Every structure is written in C-alpha cells, then in structure tokens.
Amino acid sequence: MHGGQIRSFEILELYKRLGYSTKVVVIKPLNSYLSDKADYEFYVDDSYLSNDFYENANPYLSDLFCKNYVIENLERIIAVVGSNYDLIHCEMPWLFDLALAIKKVSKNNVKIIFGTENVESELKAKILSNANVKHEIVKMISDLVQEIEQFAVDMADIVLTVSHYDFNYFSSIAKDGGKIILAKNGIAKDRFTKLDYSILSRVTDNYFIFVGSAHMPNVTGFGEMFSHSLSFLPLDVSVVIVGGVSTFLEQDPRFRKYKHLNDTRIIRLNNLEEAKLNALLLNANAILLPVVDGGGSNLKTAEALLSNRVIIATRKAFVGYESYINQAGIYIANEPRSFADAMLSMINEKKKFERKSLINLTWSITLKDFAERIGRLYE
C-alpha cells in the first residue's frame, strides 16, 4: 500500500475502534492501485479519462476525471452504496460531491469529514509545470482544484490535515478555523518486527534505499536530487528502489537523460512484502528521502525515523517532523551536490542510532486529537 492508502486504512481502523461499522467506497480508473479493503468499487470508464482540451496534462488528471464520473453517476452510485450513514469520511476532495449527495438524501444527521493529504491545488500546479504543460492550462486546472478544495472545506464538519503547512493553509481559507485538525501521518509501533533477510542476496553489500509509491512527487524528487546521474557512486554501490516509483522514474526527463548511467547503479524491486522491505531498510547504508514537492507529510519519513538508521533527506521530507531533524544520523541536504556528498560519506558504513520520542510517530498519538474530536461531533 502507498502512503495515502496506509493513512486511509489507519483512519478506517480508528473509526472501528470508536464503535462505527464501516463501508469503504472506492471510485477509480481501471488500472490504478488495488484496493482489497473496498466494499464497493466503481471503475471509471476510459471515455472519462481524457479531454483533448487539456492536451498533455491528461495523464495527471485522473482524479479530476473521477470527479466528473461521480457527478454524472450520482444516483446510480447512491443506489448501490445506500444513504443510511451517520458519518462520511471523504479522503481527498475529488469525491466530495458524492458525500454531499448522500448527506442530502439521508434521513440521518450526517457529518462529513474531509481528509486532506496535500494542498492539492499547489501540488497539481507543480506536477503539471514539471510535465511542461502550457501555463494557461496549469493555471486553469490549479484554479479549478482550488475551488474544489474550498468547497470541500466549507461543507465539511471536520477537515483533517497532515502537516503544519497544510493546517495553516486550510485554516486560512476556512470560514470556521476551528474545524481544521492536524493529524500527521504515523507508523505502526511494531513496524519492524517482521524481517526476511533473504532479500539481501539480491542487493550489493553497500546500498542506499529509496521507497516510494508511483506518485509524481516521488519521481520528480529523485530526478531532481540525482539530475547529475548516479555515477558519483562507486560501481559496486547501488540505490535500491522499492515500490511503485521504481517503474515510473523514466517519467522524469532528468532521470531519462542519464538513464544509461543510472541503470548501472539501480536495483529495482517493485512489489515487496513488508518483511523483506524491513530487512532492506534495517541493513541499508542510508535511507534516502529526496522530497522536493508534495506538501503533505511523508509517511516514509516516519518509517525511516523508526528504523533508527541513517537518513539522508531534504528539508521538505521532514515537514511535520521538524523536531527530529537534529537527532543523530539525520543528514539534511537540499541540493544535488550536498545530497551526493552525504551519501558518499556513508558509503562504507552502516550505523544504527537510538532515536528519541519515537512514540509520537505512532498512529495512536498522531490521530489522538482527531479521535477526541470525533467523540464531540454530535455535542
């Protein structure tokens, strides 16, 4: 599961712990992530997934196109999922119309929770600009997404945010700032109990690890930090790339430019079970967090901190985790050169640290305020 899915899953478990019975509705294009937790799944037809007007922006607008699908199929969807709900959690703003439509037809006093993962308008603008989409189209889409987010903030009873930046942003656009809650991403306490070291036979003795989903900011972050190629690493040192991002690296033109060099240092491991991923994280020379875009807060940062291993990250990767920056074994580097230098300093070392205040990283702590607010929702 990628970071957003993990967050959604943890929030779902929280609702269950609070006594709610739950139903999960997923609306998605056919070729997107698996969602084995879904009770209802609706697949968006290909005819919705592009619009000539948006030219080369189309590959990055599937979420907007899913919104259009929902608007055109509201009655059909409600007929399937029903309307007998007390609380609707809408993760990200794209399907908010459905939440509102269910509220309107429901006999209950339905409360709507709007779960944000980023300032989507800013993120969309950045992704489209990096993809060389025309400025006019970028502005148009960014403005549209901003309207969608504003609408969701206005109509929701609670707005969840993942970082201080997002909290401040949504507080500034909300008429009622009191409904904005900070609920950072966390990690499971027992995250690293399962270990399978057999995976180490597939990697070099010295390696760095980068874990990420097929989310554009992961791709652009890697592309930017290694825009000079990976040939600064010795021939027998590799960067192990785990997760969906490993199949999307070529989407960044900077990576593509030196793909012939980069591929000699990269080991791609796409879908890896947790025990093997844990083994890789705990045995790496350093965990890389080359985040340059994305807002939100990085779940991988929390995992990296809990691993107690060396972390080489941009400042942006520690948004929401600023209090940990000065702890041992954390190297902050915001430029390709300093990022590379930090990696070179760790070439022949594998260090372990005992980090402080890791309990604050766990979901039980990060969602604590939210849980209390849910309890007061009907007061």
Add this chain to the structure above:
Amino acid sequence: MSKVWIDVTTTMNWNRPAVGIVRVEQELIKYALENKSNVGFFIYETQCFSEIDREDLIKKVYQEFNQEIVIKKTIPEVNKQSTNRTSFFGLSIRRIRNSFFFLFRAIYEFLMSFVNDSYYNRINHLNHIKYQNFKNGVKSRMRRVVHKNPQQQVPLTSNFKPRKPQTINVTNGDTIMSVGLSWDHGSKFRDLYDLKKVIDIKVIAICYDLIPIKVPNLFISLEHSASFERYYDGMTWAADAVACISKSSQNDYIDWLTEKYMPRPYTKVVTLGSTIVPYDESKLSQTVKAIDQKFILFVSTIERRKNHETIVKAIQYLIDQGSENIPLVVFVGMRGWGVGDMLNEYEMSIDLKDYIKILNNLGDNDLSYLYQKCEFFLYPSFYEGWGLPVAEGLTYGKFGICSLSSSIPEVGGDLLEYVYPYDVLGWASKIELFMRNPEQLRVKEERIKSEFKEFTWNSFGLQMFDIAESIANVK
C-alpha cells in the same frame, strides 16, 4: 619487482594495417618491447585476463604487417638457459602440478557456485568476480580470472607457434596499462575495478576524446553516445591515472567528471607520435600517379564530424565566383556515416568533380607521396581529441589550414592558419589566398621546418611509463 602489464587486446584482434588508436597501442607495445624489461602483455576476453606470449606479440606487431624488426637485439629475452636446463622433464612436472591445481580449483568453484549466493560471497575473497562467473554459466565457472600462485616464468619453446594464453600472474604493486579500443571490450574496466578490490594494482587508462558525449550530434547515434558514456563511467572508477591525448581532451574529461560529481583520477596530457614514411616512386598506385596538377590534401575518414561538407561548399563558392586559383582537392579516406547527402551532391554536380577527387584504400607509400607533393593540407574537423593528420602533415614539413576548434590548435600552434569550422567563406578565402601566393606558402613551410618539433612515438612511450612511475607508490 613491480611489473607493468600492457593490454594488447585491440592489437591481437586487429587484422588490417594499424591506424589511429590501433597504431597507438602498437607503438606502446613496441616501446615496451624495445626499452623495458619487466613488462607483460595480456588480452581480455569476458572476465578473463590472459597472458600473451612475447613471441606471438612480436610476430603480430612487427612481422605480420611486414615491418622489419628494427631493434631485435634489444628485445629482452627470457632466460633460455634456465628454461632449457629444466628440460622436458622439469617442464612436465610444473605443468602436471599446475594442471591438477587448476582442475581442483575449477571443481571447487563449480560446486561452491551452487551454494547460496550470500554465503558463497562471504567465504571467498574474489566474491564479486566469481559471482559474475556463476551468472555466466558453467564455462565461466571453470575459468580462472586471476592466478594466485607466485609469478612463474613462461618457458619458450624452440618451435615458434601461438600458444594457448595463460592467466596473468598479476601481483601487488603491478600496473595495468590500457590504451586500445577498450569500449569494445565489454566489462573490462568493471572487472579491473573488482580485481583492485583483492590485489593492490594500479590501472592506467587513456582518454582520447569525449566527442560522443560532448557533441553527440556529430556522432553516430544517441545509443552509441550512451554506451560511450557508460564506458567512461567504468573506466574512471577503475583507473588510478588517465592519460589524455591533449589539453582539450583533459579539460573535456575533467568537466565531465565535475558535472557528474565523480572522483578525479590523476590525469596527465601525453602527446601521440606521428610516423612518416619515405615513399618509393616505383610502388605508387596508378590512382595517385594520375594526379598531375597542383592539389591540396585532406586525409580523414569521410564522416560528418570531419566536415568535408564545408570544403565542398567552399570549392563550390570559388567555382561560382570564377576564381582562377581553385586547386584540386584530394580527399583520402574511407566513407563513414552522415555524409550521404554531401556525396550525392558531389556525384550529381556538374563541376565539383573537376575540383574534388575522393580516394580511399591507399597504403602508406601513396599517402606519403601525397603529403609530400601537396601544396598544403586541410583539416576542417568540427571536433577532435588530438588531430593526428595535422601532426603528420607538419611532420612532412607541410603547412595546413585547420579548424579553430577543440585540440587542433594544440598540434600546430601558430605554425598553421585556423578558420572557424562553419565559416565556408573563410575557408574559401584562405584556400584561394595560399593558392594565389605560393611564396607565402614557402615562408610558412620554412618556419615549420625550423621550428616544428616532431612528436615521436618513443616520447609517447616514455610519457606513459612516467605516469606508471608517478602513481606506483601512491596509496
């Protein structure tokens, strides 16, 4: 005592008269054979470094191309007496012992390669090399990469015939020198990098140019450029020193390393030699004898980077202007890539064929004649690593008009005239100027005769071994 091992892979696989880079490797080999005693020679074939017998090498470098063995007496000989003293019986004991050792080792490696990789890696010093052998199949598992026994003398036999290569006995402190067409030799530098993990050796490579990387638009294809860049990546990590054939190449190489944040090995500029050969009038080809007018010469493969097109356009311009001082331009070289349109234009032209002659497959004798008989030479190349034809022209005492680009001005300094490679009118103007003013040409040639210092292959060899000495004790 530390030994220098010279990579002769290019030479041993070359079956034509040596040109360009092949010539460089052969001249280094000759220098080593004639001046150095503690030198060995090897070829590389897929993760295997195999020693080449001195006799085989001498035959290849001197005899195969009908070159006289000029200084045979100074070629160091293996101590035949000691070898003969061991006699047939002694030789057999050594060979039988070695054979059993190799057989046992091969069986051991074959069996161990089936053990879990990580365990196998931990129990063997040559972990990576052998891991690669495992991946390459049974045949590779049977093959040794490095001979761990103490250095042994390779006995001569009385009948000269090529022998099966033996693995090289490289030991701590030795140096490996590679100046050939290494980008065609697979993962040689990667294997040298791995070898250096287990044995303390130094590696010297050579940087001719970074043309496929720096100006890929003048190269064959982007795939080739990418492959070339991968080669430089591997070479840089394996090399302790890189000899660069010009200041321009050195600058290009250092810029490339800086841009990639790569470590910088020791670099030194070395100067390639140039060879001139007296011509024998009786052995001239009919093609060359048929040239009975004043001509200017351009020796180079006919390919896009060498910029024959600018000269063709310059001549066309002079024709159109009705100039009375248009020389015959002789292009000597094989047809390369990216010149189809230019050659079509030439073939279809009404008048160009009267002024431009294209020759190829000329031997040294014909070439020597052309150099000595030309009015002057041209070298309009867009980009070079050195400019061997420029050096050759100067060595023949000839004046030239050359490109103001990359390393070319390093070759002739202010003894030559330079024109921007894209400046068609500039080239036309200079060609006409020197055709119209032969006395200026003579003045130029006199200056070249008195001031030009010939680049010798002996000097090149000396510079390469100086590099070996410089890095020998560096940790």
